[in-house]
Amino acid sequence: MKLFVSEGNPHCLKVLAAVEVSGVQCDVQYVNHEERVVPFLSRPALPALLLPSGLHLFSSNAICRYLFEVSGKDSSELCNQWLEWEATDLQPALLQALHLAVVQGKGSEVSKVLQGPLNYLEQSLSKGNTPYLTGEAVSVADVVLWAALYPVLSDASLALGERASIKAWFDRGAVMHSCQSAAQKVLQGKGLQGMKSYMQRQPAPSSSQCRDSQPCNGNPAESEESERAVSAEEMETAALTWNKGLNTCSMATSRQHPILPQEGKRNILLTSALPYVNNVPHLGNIIGCVLSTDVFSRYGRLRGWNMLFVCGTDEYGTATENKAREEGLTPQQICDKYHVIHSDIYKWFQIDFDFFGRTTTEKHTEIAQNIFWRNHKHGYLVEDTVEQLRCEKCQRFLADRFVEGICPHCSYPEARGDQCDKCGKLINAVELGEPQCKVCKETPSIRSSKHLFLDLPKLEGQLEQWLDKSTSTGDWTANAKQITRSWLRDGLKPRSITRDLRWGTPVPHPDFKEKVFYVWFDAPIGYLSITANYTDQWEKWWKNPQQVELYNFMAKDNVPFHSVMFPCSLLGAQDNYTLVNHLIATEYLNYEDTKFSKSRGVGVFGDMAKDTGIPSDVWRFYLLYVRPEGQDSAFSWADMALKNNSELLNNLGNFINRAGMFVTKFFEGCVPAMELQQEDKRLLALVGWELQQYIQLLDKVKIRDSLRRILNISRHGNQYIQLNEPWKKIKGGDTERQRAGTVTGVSVNIACLLSVMLLPYMPTVSQTIRDQFNAPQSCVDTMLQGTGTFVCSLSAGHRIGTVSPLFQKLEVDQIEALKKTFGGQQTAQSAGSPPPAAGPAAAAEVVAGIGADPEKAKQLTQAVAEQGEKVRELKAQKAQKAAITAEVAKLLDLKKQLALAEGKGSDPAPQKGKKK
């Protein structure tokens, strides 16, 4: 029996106390808060007990009950009742209380929150007239409640008030050595502060989190914490900061290429997973890698860090060869063509790479071969023979995807070399019955081929040592740590680094001529070679772990390559390489609750986003708003419209626009004089606090959470304007007019702060706001320094420019039309395919499966041209927006069909249903 606990977690106190009181033998293991011990729970849940049967208990109360039962003490009905009350009534209140006391520093409010449950407990104890909750002896209920309440009851500063019966009962529990020692283990004598790191990871509880609350489908940001109480001290500090004025010396000087590490600066090297060249990236790819990296890179520059952001297309491998064959081009031509497509898409999304390169370069070959030779020299490569299928007619070994045959498991006749589509089982290509070369249909023969393997088991020790250090000092997302751990737990095996292919980096070893490096070995070296193509001094970044911090951004499927394989290649080379310090992995973004699928035409792909007419900044905002941070999330058109209309238009845009309009309309475009009163200082403190949170979160790459802080600030701002009604006060007497001036001035300055905070997320809007306000560039350099400094950057008398609305409403019919176009259903029906036999998704697949159809392509080209003309006419006539949108949707749809008919938009027919 194994019990997993973490330090500072109040629930662990219960179970440790129960272990001691019950005397049950069990192996206690301390783990991190974020360790996911229970395999089926997506959020970490501690404590957890691994039962002898292999089942996990994840509820602390169930664990305590179990420990008591195996020690021979069954729980009574009264016990059950207390445990249920503890879970449903006491815990929500406690959680809120601890959050207030530990995270928000508002210990004074704890008493109010706990009043209800404590009074109930007091009454019950005094009525029951027994020393313990359920009678004369200690029961599991006493241990659970005592441990749950220990953190708050033992802290005198919370001033919870006198409750005689509780005090007597609590002191009786405290006499028990076991409870005390459990408390010591969990809180380490630090009292409430011992729980800080645990509590900070918990979502902020709302007072409605008890069991009676109505299911709310609202947006968490909107219903978030009511009002933060602000102390007088905070208000004064905020007012002092406000008066500090702008930095005169500019921190973030314009970038001078090549950017190189500098002494005395925080030097950060950013990489985003290299997109594979042969496909158009979809929104999930974009948010997972380049967009997230871009936000962090822009933010880091605002913080004054010295950053280099490199990325590029990953171009070698089977898939490129396939695509080339299919389009009748050479692999190089395919790469050239798609590299430009990628580059254009990222440009449209305003991804501000310092350098966007590619892997098919001479530098790449040079560096990859060097790493290879160094591993070879140090004895980390081993040789082995592999049986493979070879097609004599095509004169080559067949990659798994190039063979088809009868599945050895289910006899399905069209199984692929790596997996059977029918039964889904993995297949070793040589096991296929009646194998066929997919290209020429000849029967391949089994031949053995010699390959080189990276000896991962030999490197495992070094790897683990490095990982321990990197994961404990750097910011690794929980999923990155977990995936890495599971790889190590299963043990590493030698892994082949060579392939019998043509399109790849040649293996320089004379015994392995005609072979190339396997992509997993080759592709990550692209980070180095792309940097080398950017500057000859690339080694100052890549062989400089002392000065450089490396951040890798990716989606979770890429984690093992960055945390295990690539570091092993670099460790084996023994060349003082910079290894990853912070590994940031996202979960998956789904499309309207299904997966993005090129072959089914489901989802929005990078190149289509701009055709929707929705600005790049709004796309960025929404994708970052639903960034799959910590758990999978979904892109939904309806939600996008909702967020655009509620958050951008009604909240953020409305506030900024109103602030600017008041200056223009009431004060002739000049910022009025401001005389801060208590209420204004209170607002400054609130805003300052949100700004601090924003910085703390973004420093830890919590991109989605910190975006919420921006929206909180504009919500505060809207309330402030609403409450003070400057449009009324401006018509009043002198004092009132003065008040209107202050409110307007404070508001427009908050808007200016918002423009800075928005910069990483929505660069264009951010600049537009500052342009409209004529804001000095130095405000960008000032506000995000240190823990955040909200200063008055538009002082009295400053003349602002022309103010205009920042966002546009997304109409329902417009969104419906887009949803249809990208849903993957419309394509099937309007293309006149046979009636779907098994639902829309399947039908779409049928159409996609048809592949290139020149005749249809011709008709469609015509149709596209006609529809295009129609749209242009409507626009020229300034027709109604809805009408235009509907026609645009039709046009997009036709374009998509055309792409399919030309065989561009779809996967090649022979690969239908392949894993993506």
Next chain:
Amino acid sequence: MALRELSSLEKYLGLKKPNKYSTQGDKKVPVLQNNNGPPLVGLGTIASHLVKEAKRPNLLGDSAESRAVVQQWLEYRVTKLDGCTKEDTKAILKDLNLYLQDKVYMAGNQFTLADTFMYFGIHPIIVDLSVQEKEQYVNVARWFDHIQRCPGVRHHLPPLVVLRNRIYTSKHH
């Protein structure tokens, strides 16, 4: 809601005399007035009591381990399922789906009170799922269908259609 569940349980257990219940607070926590003692409060507590009264202790689990598992899910029902937000439901379904992957019932191979009350609690969530979503949580759907067909469990709730075979085969990505 909770009261109807308890009366369904009584019928399932074949208890002759229906008990009298009231509710407490704005959370409408069920309370069982007990002639020979103080009232019992809370859904899980009362349900466990009824099972004992009906002399069907196996419904609470037949070993210390399974008893702990049953209580854990009863607690999960009232703390996590009740009052969960739309965002939570996805995580809950995902977790349960993984949990039920290799199980017939909540507590393993035996029908228990955990199945009854998880079923009651998850019913309103399943009602709102589309066919595609049900397929996404295929293990939950299988378990749910199984429980709603267990004689005498469903009672006050309408049966829901759950397909056991996938239509959207392309979902295997």
